[in-house]
Each structure stands twice: as structure tokens, then as C-alpha cells.
Amino acid sequence: MSSIVMTVDGPGGAGKGTVSRAVAAAEGYHLLDSGSLYRLTALAALRAGISLQDVPAVAQVARQMNVSFDVTGDRTGYALDGEDLTEQVLLENTGAMASDVAKYQPVRDALLHLQQQFSRPPGLVADGRDMGTVVFPDAICKIYLTASAEERARRRYQQLIAAGNDVKLADLLKSIQTRDAQDMNRAVSPLRPADDAIHIDSSDMTIVEVVEQLREHLHAALNR
Numbered sequence: 001m002s003s004i005v006m007t008v009d010g011p012g013g014a015g016k017g018t019v020s021r022a023v024a025a026a027e028g029y030h031l032l033d034s035g036s037l038y039r040l041t042a043l044a045a046l047r048a049g050i051s052l053q054d055v056p057a058v059a060q061v062a063r064q065m066n067v068s069f070d071v072t073g074d075r076t077g078y079a080l081d082g083e084d085l086t087e088q089v090l091l092e093n094t095g096a097m098a099s100d101v102a103k104y105q106p107v108r109d110a111l112l113h114l115q116q117q118f119s120r121p122p123g124l125v126a127d128g129r130d131m132g133t134v135v136f137p138d139a140i141c142k143i144y145l146t147a148s149a150e151e152r153a154r155r156r157y158q159q160l161i162a163a164g165n166d167v168k169l170a171d172l173l174k175s176i177q178t179r180d181a182q183d184m185n186r187a188v189s190p191l192r193p194a195d196d197a198i199h200i201d202s203s204d205m206t207i208v209e210v211v212e213q214l215r216e217h218l219h220a221a222l223n224r
């Protein structure tokens with residue numbers, strides 16, 4: 001049975017996670033943070049002593065890993081085999097490792113079905129890089145959310161500092177730019193807007209403003 005899906009794609013740090021969570025909560029929808037699955041795949045592989053370049057072995061890990069999510073309020077907990085890995089999942093370095101394993105088609109294939117299973121009534125908000133182009137091509141409302149690299153680095157910096165991490169803004173900006181280039185230029189499922197996506201630049205918008213716009217677009221799509 002096809003259910004309502006809204007996709008929110010875009011580069012890292014554009015605010016996809018925060019606004020997707022808020023829209024899902026306001027609508028009573030489920031939430032898929034697809035980036036966390038690539039992050040958990042990289043962590044699971046490392047913990048199993050598997051090189052991130054060993055594509056078949058990483059894909060096998062992606063197929064078999066036992067992940068669980070605990071969505072409460074404005075926080076999601078991530079666990080592998082029941083072990084809480086939330087802190088490691090959110091590290092910038094884990095994002096870079098996720099981007100490394102995400103370039104491989106067998107790894108993406110291994111995660112496709114798991115991601116599609118998140119689509120359940122009454123609806124789903126799915127955020128990532130290829131939600132509107134590959135995973136949910138029939139989504140009723142597709143958003144492509146961007147912000148300047150400087151603004152995204154600044155937001156990530158504030159998030160990480162608030163969580164007690166010791167990071168430098170310049171390092172974050174460099175990491176974000178490297179990851180953008182890798183995500184946009186890879187051969188499989190590169191980061192790009194779906195043809196029917198609505199583009200929103202959040203550089204000068206508040207979270208509340210972005211959430212309102214997304215909900216307006218969703219409601220307009222539902223009423224079409």
C-alpha cells in the first residue's frame with residue numbers, strides 16, 4: 001500500500017534533520033534520517049574490523065546490521081545490536097566515513113529496502129541525499145534544501161560545541177566542502193535535486209520559517 005511520503009534532500013548541515021523532525025512531529029508522521037544508516041554502516045564495519053574499502057563486506061554489514069532508533073522529542077538515539085552509539089553516530093568524522101561507504105552501489109542497494117520500509121501510514125518525512133531521486137521517486141512532495149557552506153559549517157559548529165565537542169570552524173568548513181564534492185560527484189546516486197523538487201535556500205531563514213514553508217508545500221501537495 002502506498003503511503004504519503006515527503007522527501008527532504010540536500011547537502012550536509014542545511015538543516016534537513018532538524019526541520020524534517022519538526023515537520024514529522026507536527027504532522028504525526030514517521031521519520032527517516034537516512035544519513036544515519038550510512039553512518040551506522042561505517043561504524044558497524046569498523047567495529048567488525050572490516051576495511052571501508054572492502055565493498056562486498058561493507059554491503060554485507062549493511063544488510064545484516066541490527067539498528068534501532070529511539071525518537072523522543074528533539075533527539076534521536078541510535079543503537080547497533082542494542083548498544084547506544086548516538087555520540088559516535090553524530091561525530092563529523094563518522095559523517096566523512098559514511099560518505100566514503102555511500103559511494104558504493106552494493107552498499108546503497110543493501111540499504112534500499114530498509115529505507116523503503118520506513119514508509120508507513122499515516123506518512124513519512126525522509127531526509128537524505130537521494131530520497132526524492134532514488135528511494136522514494138513517487139513522493140508527493142519533494143524538497144531540496146540548501147544553505148551556503150559557511151552557514152552550514154557555522155550551524156554544525158554550534159551543534160557540536162553545544163554537545164561538548166572540541167572542534168574548529170575552519171576544519172568543519174573544509175570537511176563539509178570535501179563531503180559535498182564527494183557526494184555530488186560520485187557515480188552512483190549523486191546528490192542532486194529531483195526534477196520535481198522545490199528548492200529552498202535556508203541560509204537566511206530561521207528553523208521555524210523553513211518548517212512552515214515545508215508544511216505549506218506538503219499541505220498544497222495533499223490538496224492537489
Ligand code: C5P
Nearest residue numbers: 012034035036038098099102128129130
Ligand atoms: O546526512 P548525513 O550527514 O548524516 O549523511 C552522511 C553521509 O551519508 C553523506 O555525506 C552522504 O555521503 C551519505 N548519504 C547518502 N545518501 C543518503 C543519506 C546520506 O549517500 N540518502
